[in-house]
Amino acid sequence: MSDIVAPETAQDAAASPMALWLIDRITFYDQVDAEEVTLDAPLAELGLDSIYVMTLCGDVEDTYGVAIDPTFFADFATLGALADGLTARVDEA
């Protein structure tokens, strides 16, 4: 259900696997238009309401094996920053 995606473009190749995975999942949730889901996008504008933020926590846990809750997102302003933060969290687990 939540496979790691391979980069499709040269620009994507600059994004980390975690970032690509986040873009894929948030696009799948379909709460905002796909073109809005970019690394620069503010987290607050990606349609992650109280339900979808929990679903993302569940997806992170199922795919990467780390347990997080919605308070984890408070430290990150953009999707790119969240990707970096999650990568660090996974690496330390």
Add this chain to the structure above:
Amino acid sequence: MLTRSTTLFEALQQTAADYGDDRGIRYFATLDIEEYRSFAALDHRARIIGQALTGAGHSPGGRAVIAMTPGLLWADAVYGILYAGLSFVPTANGGFDSGSAIAGRVADIARASEASFILIDRKMRANLGEEVHLLGAPVLVIEDLLTAGDADAWVSPEVDGDAPASMFFTSGSTGDPKGVVSTHRGLLATAEAAEELLQADRDSTLVGWLPLHHAMGLIMQVLVPAINGGQAVLTTTEQFQRRPMSWLQLISDHRATLSLAGNFAFALCTQFATDEQVADLDLSNMKYFVSGSEPVRPETVTAFIDRFTPSGLKATAIAPAFGMTEAMFISTKPAGVVYRALGVDAASLEHGVLVPSGAPDSVQLISCGVAASHTRLAIVDPDSRVELPESRVGEIWISSPCVSPGYFGRPDATAETFGFALSGDDRTYMRSGDLGAIVDGELFVTGRLKDVIIVRGRNIYPQDVEAAATALSPALGIGAAFELDGATTVGLLVEYDPAAAESVDAEQLVAHVRHELEERFSLPSVAVGLVPTGSVPRTATGKVRRKPARALLESRTLTLLHSIGFDSR
């Protein structure tokens, strides 16, 4: 039928005596952490807690707030309080709020309910930290009561069926929280309705994740199984949100017959299901997928049935339902048939009559079915208070043993809602505040009475105006439509996000929306205001609050980015 008990504690004792450890509540704190509380064990723990409370000097008739983290201890808390003869007052604490936010909310409810004490668990104690001192009422920790109490010394409290058993605070659409009282008799009658309409009997297996601090979750998922002797398999709301498909997986694994959820949950599972999951699931044992607590959307139901028919789901299992805290479970789809959908003529609907129509622009309504045999629904003209015949739209009135005796400490609000009569009928009714009609014996809900806009004798439903406006541009989001005084009949505030559309001329857009709505709804005059995203007031569950939106406009508290028609404002 079931119990001859007249109180909830008698009913649990009866269930414990009848089934011992064979029936109970299986609770999944996470999908890997499972705990079983048989009804015999629940009865035993309730006696311990009840005796500890009595021993600590808490007398029957008082109210006890429950402020605990989600968990199986909620069942112990509810019954422990009942076994001491008090009534329980749940508070919401499943989120990730700070200690002071939780304490503030709990203190407000403790004050409003004049609580004798507040029951917390050790985890909540840790979450509250120093803020526990702000709660304003004596605090008891349930784990301590379970250690201190003596089940053998428990004595049945001297309360009868008419005594209060619960108080759920509801804010309704005005944002003014009121404590809805239910009696032992009322909750037993709710279990009876569930048995009659949902086969929630001793052979049933319920699966659910609804929060236990809300009426639908606690009553249908804990009390009804404990009263009727059915099995319950529960997990937390958070588990459902983390993995929406875990709901259907639990239903499949435990051969459930019954589950209740809001429309959004059905949509989530349709969205998230993979083909592999659909193939692995077996939903064929489900008799009642109850869709309640929010309006049922025809397209959601259709998509859910399409997606999960390969899993054995029967279309007859989908049961749209109607209920409210003041009357608990009111109506649902009759047994053995597919839920009824009705297309009605839009213009006739505005004039308060349901006329079946197959035209493409007909309004789609979903039936909420029929009431239990101990309940009567009436459609009543809200002004003349005369009962209306079938197909006529009016306020839904309910006469039922499930109806609350009233709001705690609010005699005026109580008199506005409860204790009404219809001529030629000696029953007592409550006014639901919802509009609807009965067709072929089935209830169709059309909207909230207080939100309806009346234009030259026609009912204009604000949700229709809002939906029509939103559809006109991707830059337009949630809206609130309401009646205005004076020549301008309808005001509409709609959230505006120019980044969401290719290129938008805001002045043209408001003029376009105004023109379209005036034409579509034959309105003499509409005023349209664009507001920043997030500024239309909503309830915690996302329902638009139209009267507060109007108040914000009139007090000039709201930023109008662009507007047309609000001339004298």
